[in-house]
Amino acid sequence: MPSTPAQDEIVPALIEQWDVLDGLLREIPEADWRAASILPGWRVQDIVSHIVGTELMLLGEQPPAPVSDPREHEHVHNDIAAINEQWVEHLHDETPERMRDRFRAVMSQRATTLRELSSEQWDQASFGPTGPTTFGGFMRIRLFDCWMHELDLRDSTGLAGDEGGPRxxxxxxxxxxxxxxxxxxxxxxxxxxxxxxxxxxxxxxxxxxxxxxxxxxxxxxxxxxxxxxxxxxxxxxxxxxxxxxxxxxxxxxxxxxxxxxxxxxxxxxxxxx
Known part of the structure; x- marks a missing residue:
């Protein structure tokens, strides 16, 4: 697998993934947002908080200071998970409606940013969850992460969807x-x-x-x-x-x-x- 995937392949697929998630969030019943998900320690809403928080960081926003030490939670095993938990805590009490609106607004900003990237920016050295890569390689990982969390949301709520296609x-x-x-x-x-x-x-x-x-x-x-x-x-x-x-x-x-x-x-x- 090349470290830098094709920009014209990943960008449309990642934006499509956000669109699919946006539609899914509008299908999830209000009561299910506060229900436990299949992921240890997280509610359905917390999965969405994680996705939103990660994309906010890519827009330059720092995670909010935690009220308590995220590492006190049994499901937090490393520094990345601790950062994820800061966003989960920050967005814990948001309503489903506000979460849906926030998701749409953040992904719209991210889509605009991705569409405006030059090839030089796409090929620039970066660092992702799996180690050194390029910015394009990191976006491929972002696509996979969002796709996997779509499966998590569907498995948590019983809402079936298409797992195939370019994504x-x-x-x-x-x-x-x-x-x-x-x-x-x-x-x-x-x-x-x-x-x-x-x-x-x-x-x-x-x-x-x-x-x-x-x-x-x-x-x-x-x-x-x-x-x-x-x-x-x-x-x-x-x-x-x-x-x-x-x-x-x-x-x-x-x-x-x-x-x-x-x-x-x-x-x-x-x-x-």
């Missing part, structure tokens, strides 16, 4: 880039192993990994892989993000090859922050 394709690019880490570092797949993930559903793809000194993505394998795992695209995304456990979805997953290694991989897929 899903780009999100799978981000997930695929992290799979070698999950396979090699977390699952400790032995050297010489070859793994293929095949996704079904709205985004279909075969993702090939081989393990040498490090696990890495490869275009294809020379022969049958050590492990072949076939599963729905949405399930792979939720496993990678730590939203669900593979053991609870075995009926949706097909495994060929080394069953023990497959179990180790599936049980260690969560790598998304």
């Amino acid at each position: 899903g394709v780009i999100s799978l690019d981000v997930i695929a880039a992290g799979l070698p880490y999950a396979v090699g570092r977390k699952a400790r797949a032995p050297r010489g192993s070859t793994i293929t993930f095949t996704t079904t559903g709205p985004v279909e793809r075969a993702i090939h990994i081989e393990v040498g000194e490090k696990a890495r993505l490869v275009p294809a394998h020379d022969g049958p892989p050590t492990v072949a795992i076939t599963l729905p695209f949405g399930l792979l995304a939720r496993l990678a993000a730590g939203r669900v456990r593979a053991v609870d979805h075995r009926g949706e997953i097909t495994v060929e090859g080394d069953a023990g290694l497959a179990t180790a991989i599936l049980d260690n897929l969560a790598f998304v922050m």
Whole structure:
């Protein structure tokens, strides 16, 4: 995955993602905004607060000073999570109507900023949640984050939606880039192993990994892989993000090859922050 994705691909997809979220926020019943979400410690509204807060920071606004230490919460495990919690606390008592209006206003500003970026600004060195990248690379991560939180909102409220299209394709690019880490570092797949993930559903793809000194993505394998795992695209995304456990979805997953290694991989897929 290139560090700088195409500007004319990411910008429209990210703006589309915000538009989809805007529509979703207007579907969520008022009572559900204060209900617990699938994310530990967060209500449905808190997911929206996180998205809004992150985009406000990209517009230059600093997170408000916390009333209490965010790290006192059990679900806050690092500095990024602590910053997220500052926005959640700041927007805690806003009404759903004000949150919807704030979301629309902030994303409108961000969309204008993105449309006005030069190619030089897009390629400029930056730093994202996964480390050094370019500004364009960071925006690809922003798209994935917003897309993943759309799934969180839908899973929390029972409102179904389309997980495919360009937004899903780009999100799978981000997930695929992290799979070698999950396979090699977390699952400790032995050297010489070859793994293929095949996704079904709205985004279909075969993702090939081989393990040498490090696990890495490869275009294809020379022969049958050590492990072949076939599963729905949405399930792979939720496993990678730590939203669900593979053991609870075995009926949706097909495994060929080394069953023990497959179990180790599936049980260690969560790598998304």
